[in-house]
Amino acid sequence: EAQVTQNPRYLITVTGKKLTVTCSQNMNHEYMSWYRQDPGLGLRQIYYSMNVEVTDKGDVPEGYKVSRKEKRNFPLILESPSPNQTSLYFCASSLGSGLTDTQYFGPGTRLTVL
Amino acid sequence: DQQVKQNSPSLSVQEGRISILNCDYTNSMFDYFLWYKKYPAEGPTFLISISSIKDKNEDGRFTVFLNKSAKHLSLHIVPSQPGDSAVYFCAASVYSGGSNYKLTFGKGTLLTVNP
Numbered sequence: 001e002a003q004v005t006q007n008p009r010y011l012i013t014v015t016g017k018k019l020t021v022t023c024s025q026n027m028n029h030e031y032m033s034w035y036r037q038d039p040g041l042g043l044r045q046i047y048y049s050m051n052v053e054v055t056d057k058g059d060v061p062e063g064y065k066v067s068r069k070e071k072r073n074f075p076l077i078l079e080s081p082s083p084n085q086t087s088l089y090f091c092a093s094s095l096g097s098g099l100t101d102t103q104y105f106g107p108g109t110r111l112t113v114l
Numbered sequence: 115d116q117q118v119k120q121n122s123p124s125l126s127v128q129e130g131r132i133s134i135l136n137c138d139y140t141n142s143m144f145d146y147f148l149w150y151k152k153y154p155a156e157g158p159t160f161l162i163s164i165s166s167i168k169d170k171n172e173d174g175r176f177t178v179f180l181n182k183s184a185k186h187l188s189l190h191i192v193p194s195q196p197g198d199s200a201v202y203f204c205a206a207s208v209y210s211g212g213s214n215y216k217l218t219f220g221k222g223t224l225l226t227v228n229p
Contacts, residue, residue, distance in 0.1 A: 042221035090157050097214040099146050099207055105157030
């Protein structure tokens with residue numbers, strides 16, 4: 001089954017404790033992206049990757065890092081999480097970043113930073 | 115500055131009636147528009163899209179209308195079913211260089227279809 005998987009689905013952590021949210025897709029997609037969803041703000045892009053070893057900032061990249069060492073994986077790293085990073089996070093992938101390339105989303109990771 | 119606006123946070127409709135979800139945008143360079151549907155505890159899923167050169171696209175019970183002069187699009191669901199209850203995100207795509215396009219999402223509208 002074609003899918004985007006994220007782990008963990010739920011995470012409660014404390015300020016400053018480094019964490020990684022994993023994202024994996026099995027569709028051989030080149031383009032991958034991370035979004036956060038906050039009440040009243042919709043989906044905002046954090047980082048994206050056009051292909052292996054090619055990453056770039058989205059609209060809200062502060063406090064996050066990503067890496068793309070393999071085509072299928074695109075982990076999101078919070079080196080020193082803060083309470084304002086409490087959010088619902090979605091990973092997405094698509095064949096490319098062309099006009100009609102549909103993005104497929106993972107199930108989401110709900111992160112709470114205390 | 116929000117380029118894609120969904121001004122109604124929520125909408126409640128009776129089963130069998132029409133649901134109309136609205137979306138306004140400010141960037142005249144948007145080339146392509148999409149609607150995504152999101153159920154609780156799941157990621158958004160693609161629903162329907164429309165190119166900027168068209169004014170209507172239909173897929174079963176779902177129709178998207180685009181009015182470029184008004185920078186407005188709408189999603190019509192007819193007839194509405196309780197299973198349509200979800201958050202609907204409007205999204206728009208703009209050229210960002212090379213062969214790449216960037217997607218911008220609205221805030222979402224929660225649709226509730228009552229039996």
